[in-house]
Structures are given as structure tokens and as C-alpha cells.
Amino acid sequence: MSLHWTFGAVPRHVGARDQCETDGLPDTMDIETLSKKILTGDRRALSRAITLIESSRADHRDQAVHLIERLKDAQRQAIRIGLSGTPGVGKSTFIESFGKMLTAQGLRVAVLAVDPSSARSGGSILGDKTRMEELSRDPNAFIRPSPAQSHLGGVARRTREAVTVCEAAGFDVVLIETVGVGQSETVVAEMSDLFILLIAPAGGDELQGVKRGIMEIADIILINKADGDLKPAATRTCSDYAGALRLLRKRPQDPADFPKAMMVSALERDGLQKAWDEMTALTTWRRENGHFDARREAQARYWFQQEVRQGLMAQLDTPEARARMQDFAEKVAAGDITPTVAAQELLQGLGD
Numbered sequence: 417m418s419l420h421w422t423f424g425a426v427p428r429h430v431g432a433r434d435q436c437e438t439d440g441l442p443d444t445m446d447i448e449t450l451s452k453k454i455l456t457g458d459r460r461a462l463s464r465a466i467t468l469i470e471s472s473r474a475d476h477r478d479q480a481v482h483l484i485e486r487l488k489d490a491q492r493q494a495i496r497i498g499l500s501g502t503p504g505v506g507k508s509t510f511i512e513s514f515g516k517m518l519t520a521q522g523l524r525v526a527v528l529a530v531d532p533s534s535a536r537s538g539g540s541i542l543g544d545k546t547r548m549e550e551l552s553r554d555p556n557a558f559i560r561p562s563p564a565q566s567h568l569g570g571v572a573r574r575t576r577e578a579v580t581v582c583e584a585a586g587f588d589v590v591l592i593e594t595v596g597v598g599q600s601e602t603v604v605a606e607m608s609d610l611f612i613l614l615i616a617p618a619g620g621d622e623l624q625g626v627k628r629g630i631m632e633i634a635d636i637i638l639i640n641k642a643d644g645d646l647k648p649a650a651t652r653t654c655s656d657y658a659g660a661l662r663l664l665r666k667r668p669q670d671p672a673d674f675p676k677a678m679m680v681s682a683l684e685r686d687g688l689q690k691a692w693d694e695m696t697a698l699t700t701w702r703r704e705n706g707h708f709d710a711r712r713e714a715q716a717r718y719w720f721q722q723e724v725r726q727g728l729m730a731q732l733d734t735p736e737a738r739a740r741m742q743d744f745a746e747k748v749a750a751g752d753i754t755p756t757v758a759a760q761e762l763l764q765g766l767g768d
């Protein structure tokens with residue numbers, strides 16, 4: 417396989433989004449040089465690598481796969497923290513404050529996003545860097561908005577690959593942000609070592625319709641906005657969640673007091689150090705007890721299976737496959753062939 421890619425005139429069949437995606441990539445680039453630069457922590461190289469990863473052009477995809485293979489050998493490991501919460505709960509304020517606190521401690525922080533709505537809105541709502549103004553200017557931070565993709569599966573793959581490139585670039589903490597919509601939490605949890613759910617103080621005693629499934633994947637629930645007039649409500653909400661968490665099945669892989677609920681104020685930068693201490697305590701505990709590696713292994717298996725599924729779906733999505741599907745559907749409808757046999761024949765013929 418060639419180590420170079422060239423990219424001159426954009427082929428006519430490539431849409432506007434694809435052109436936009438490849439903006440910033442040089443005409444020729446050497447994957448070996450790129451990977452070396454990434455390993456030295458070069459942010460420009462990191463940015464380029466992620467642009468390459470996000471490109472849907474087949475040649476770029478090959479190069480991206482090759483790059484990731486090379487970087488794998490670096491065996492660097494960040495703490496990957498998934499962070500979810502509904503719009504307005506304070507995610508960007510939290511990331512800004514929390515990120516600044518970590519960089520002040522000498523840690524390097526990368527922020528990535530999985531934004532299931534970006535396909536619909538045509539641009540990422542998590543992509544607005546002005547939301548994290550201070551952090552985006554911090555030389556020890558790297559912020560990357562969610563890639564524009566039509567499928568959550570595509571966003572997931574690209575974000576997961578971007579995480580590994582950030583790790584190779586020597587980041588200590590990778591924050592993966594998502595809005596609490598649909599399947600995106602599960603996707604983010606499957607690429608994170610820790611999963612943090614951000615909640616706003618509630619007026620009533622209801623648990624804000626937070627689904628049990630999300631509670632089950634959260635390691636720490638942070639009640640944000642625990643300041644000023646909202647403090648009493650935050651305190652009540654926090655004890656509601658602490659109570660709800662106690663009712664969940666205990667996880668054998670965690671210390672007895674996890675998952676836990678805590679209060680923070682992202683705006684006043686209060687409680688953030690305590691939250692970080694809990695995150696590192698849990699991570700250390702999992703590392704010492706083998707659960708950290710076991711989780712990453714399980715995640716690798718999961719993503720392998722997802723890739724196989726997506727690969728098969730892609731094979732069904734070609735014009736030839738669709739035409740064959742249509743043919744078989746007609747025959748099945750006419751009673752010439754049973755659905756079972758038709759499906760078997762179609763699947764056997766895939767990739768021919």
C-alpha cells in the first residue's frame with residue numbers, strides 16, 4: 417500500500433459536504449511523517465489526521481486506517497471520559513471549567529463530540545468553539561466538534577478513531593461529549609472508560625425523565641448549577657439521584673460507593689476538583705483490579721462486531737445489491753421462492 421495520498425481536483429460525484437470535509441488536507445501527505453508528528457503531540461498534525469479520518473473518500477479512508485494502525489504501536493493511554501446531558505444543562509460550561517482546571521494541573525485535555533443532531537442541522541451544535549472560549553485557546557487543550565455524518569454509526573466510528581489519535585498524541589484526558597438523545601449515550605459509553613451524566617437541579621421530585629438505562633451506564637452523576645438560588649434544589653436533586661442509584665444493581669467491578677451522585681457548579685468552578693478526585697479514584701481502582709483493561713477489551717470486541725455489521729449493511733447498500741434485493745422481493749411476492757431461501761441466496765451472493 418502506498419504511503420502517500422494525493423488529492424487534487426475533487427471528483428464530480430463528491431458532494432459539498434465531502435469537499436468541506438477534506439478542506440485543510442494538503443495535496444500530498446506522507447502518513448509516516450504525519451504519524452511521527454502526531455506522536456510528538458503536534459496539534460496541526462492531529463487536526464489533519466482527524467480531518468482525514470472524517471473524510472468519506474475511499475482513498476482517505478484507506479490512509480486513515482493505515483495511520484491508525486501505525487499509531488496503535490505507541491500504546492499510549494488517556495483516561496477517556498464520556499459526558500452526557502440535555503441541552504442547557506451546562507456541558508460546555510463544565511468542559512470549559514473542568515478542562516481549564518486539568519490543564520492548570522499540567523494535564524493535556526482533548527474534547528471530542530458525538531452529536532446525533534449534526535446530520536439534521538447540517539452543522540454541529542457541539543461544534544461552536546466559542547462555547548469553550550478559554551479552553552480553545554489553551555495550548556494544552558484540543559477541541560474538535562462532531563463530524564458531520566448522516567448515521568450515528570459513522571459518527572461513532574470517526575469519533576472512536578479520533579480518540580485513539582488523541583491518545584497517540586499524548587493527551588492525558590479525552591472528554592467525549594454528547595447530548596442526551598437517542599442512542600448516543602450508549603455509543604459514547606462504549607468508547608469511554610468513565611461515563612459522567614450531567615443533570616440540572618429539578619423543581620419537583622421527579623427524576624427528570626432520565627431513563628433507567630442511562631442511570632445504569634453512569635459512573636458519576638453530577639448535579640450542575642449547585643450555586644445561588646439553585647443550591648437548595650440541587651441538594652434535593654442530588655439526594656434523589658443518590659437514592660435512585662442505591663436501588664440499582666451493584667456492579668461487581670466497582671467499589672461499593674459507586675455509582676455516585678455529586679453536586680458541582682461549572683459556572684463558579686465549585687466541586688470540580690472533588691469530581692476529578694472521584695474519577696481518578698475509580699479509574700485507579702479499576703486499573704488495579706483488572707477492570708479497566710477488561711472494559712477496553714470488551715469495547716474492542718463490541719466495535720469489531722459493529723464494524724462487521726456496518727460492513728454488511730454497506731454491501732447491501734450498493735445499486736447492484738439493491739437491484740438483486742428487488743428481484744428476489746418480486747419472486748418472493750409471486751410465491752416462486754420462500755423468503756428464507758431468497759435471503760440465503762442473496763446473502764451468499766454478496767461481494768461476488
Ligand code: GDP
Nearest residue numbers: 502503504505506507508509640641681682683
Ligand atoms: P449545554 O447546552 O449543556 O452545553 O449548556 P451550557 O454550558 O451552554 O449552559 C447553559 C446555560 O446554563 C448557560 O446560560 C450557562 O451560563 C448556564 N450554566 C452552566 N453551568 C452553570 C452553573 O454551574 N451554574 C449556573 N447558575 N448556571 C450555569
